[in-house]
Amino acid sequence: MLVTGGAGYIGSVVTEELIVAGHAAVVYDDLSKGHRGAAHPEAAFVEAGLDDGATLRRTLEAHRIEAVIHLAASSLVGESVVEPSKYYRNNVVAGLKLLDAMRECAVRRIVFSSTAAVYGEPEKQPVEETDATSPTNPYGQTKLAFEGALRWYEGAYGIRYAALRYFNAAGATTRFGEQHDPETHLIPIVLQAAAGHRTHVEIYGEDYATRDGTCVRDYVHVVDLARAHVLALSVLGERSAVYNLGCGGDGYTVREVVEAAREVTGRDIPLKVGARRAGDPSVLVASSEKIKKELGWSPQFESLREIVGSAWGWMQSHPNGYES
Numbered sequence: 001m002l003v004t005g006g007a008g009y010i011g012s013v014v015t016e017e018l019i020v021a022g023h024a025a026v027v028y029d030d031l032s033k034g035h036r037g038a039a040h041p042e043a044a045f046v047e048a049g050l051d052d053g054a055t056l057r058r059t060l061e062a063h064r065i066e067a068v069i070h071l072a073a074s075s076l077v078g079e080s081v082v083e084p085s086k087y088y089r090n091n092v093v094a095g096l097k098l099l100d101a102m103r104e105c106a107v108r109r110i111v112f113s114s115t116a117a118v119y120g121e122p123e124k125q126p127v128e129e130t131d132a133t134s135p136t137n138p139y140g141q142t143k144l145a146f147e148g149a150l151r152w153y154e155g156a157y158g159i160r161y162a163a164l165r166y167f168n169a170a171g172a173t174t175r176f177g178e179q180h181d182p183e184t185h186l187i188p189i190v191l192q193a194a195a196g197h198r199t200h201v202e203i204y205g206e207d208y209a210t211r212d213g214t215c216v217r218d219y220v221h222v223v224d225l226a227r228a229h230v231l232a233l234s235v236l237g238e239r240s241a242v243y244n245l246g247c248g249g250d251g252y253t254v255r256e257v258v259e260a261a262r263e264v265t266g267r268d269i270p271l272k273v274g275a276r277r278a279g280d281p282s283v284l285v286a287s288s289e290k291i292k293k294e295l296g297w298s299p300q301f302e303s304l305r306e307i308v309g310s311a312w313g314w315m316q317s318h319p320n321g322y323e324s
């Protein structure tokens with residue numbers, strides 16, 4: 001299996017789960033955002049970019065790759081709005097280089113990290129796969145464009161795909177955790193405040209029509225996500241598919257995340273309530289009924305405390321991240 005972006009947060013855990021499941025894995029990453037220490041030591045490592053077609057083809061052939069798990073992408077929503085060119089080049093143009101290399105080397109299976117950002121501001125919750133897609137930023141739009149390419153490449157070249165749409169991956173394993181720069185995800189930000197690396201956590205609005213006035217979001221443990229990627233490989237022998245991956249149910253408010261982090265860490269987490277951010281919907285929760293029914297996926301880490309606890313555990317054992 002080739003894991004593009006395998007030195008990133010989710011890719012490191014996907015590689016770990018592939019190896020646990022008995023697959024041989026090759027990590028393909030240009031380390032633009034990832035960390036060498038996040039590339040699984042039992043996987044071969046190729047440091048190269050998606051836009052390097054020759055290295056892609058060489059890697060697919062030399063390792064006799066059977067399937068690709070494609071996580072490499074640019075994925076900062078705010079950045080995508082001010083620098084759409086970067087997002088179209090990396091998530092679409094470079095992504096097509098990967099698909100063309102697969103076509104040339106007769107590799108016909110791919111699991112793609114899509115995102116629930118393809119839905120934009122959904123009309124109903126929880127969001128289902130059949131709901132309208134209407135991204136509100138270039139990040140979501142480029143992921144949707146790549147899904148479109150997958151559909152047409154399947155028709156013309158027989159490359160089967162599973163596109164997994166998820167919102168917030170969270171949590172860690174003993175070995176691999178989340179280290180982004182800049183960090184934009186709520187759980188690591190809250191834990192950085194608990195660890196004293198930030199003065200406070202800013203809450204963007206507490207006047208939403210939700211349980212406690214703060215926004216409701218969906219969090220899935222990174223191990224559950226990674227297992228879904230491994231499971232999705234099994235469907236590709238027969239057909240292509242699009243699946244949401246979310247916690248379903250009621251999701252969690254920002255204040256509930258902070259409270260869980262206070263309980264887990266036993267530390268104070270100073271808060272500042274600011275204004276709403278433009279374009280922030282009050283609730284974003286994905287339904288995972290389809291993947292549960294069709295592939296038997298079931299999340300093993302459903303409680304927020306467990307998710308936050310695992311992230312805190314990794315931070316404690318890696319005080320300097322992958323540099324330690």
Ligand SMILES: NC(=O)c1ccc[n+]([C@@H]2O[C@H](COP(=O)([O-])OP(=O)(O)OC[C@H]3O[C@@H](n4cnc5c(N)ncnc54)[C@H](O)[C@@H]3O)[C@@H](O)[C@H]2O)c1
Nearest residue numbers: 005007008009010030032033034049050072073075113169
């Ligand atoms: N983290 C989340 O909550 C979340 C939610 C929904 C979707 N996703 C998607 O999941 C994937 C992984 O997310 P993540 O949080 O692990 O991100 P990440 O930034 O930690 O990992 C991405 C990895 O891809 C590598 N990369 C980027 N562009 C590359 C290129 N052109 N060539 C080679 N390597 C390249 C980076 O160096 C990095 O190691 C992304 O596609 C993202 O859009 C993530």
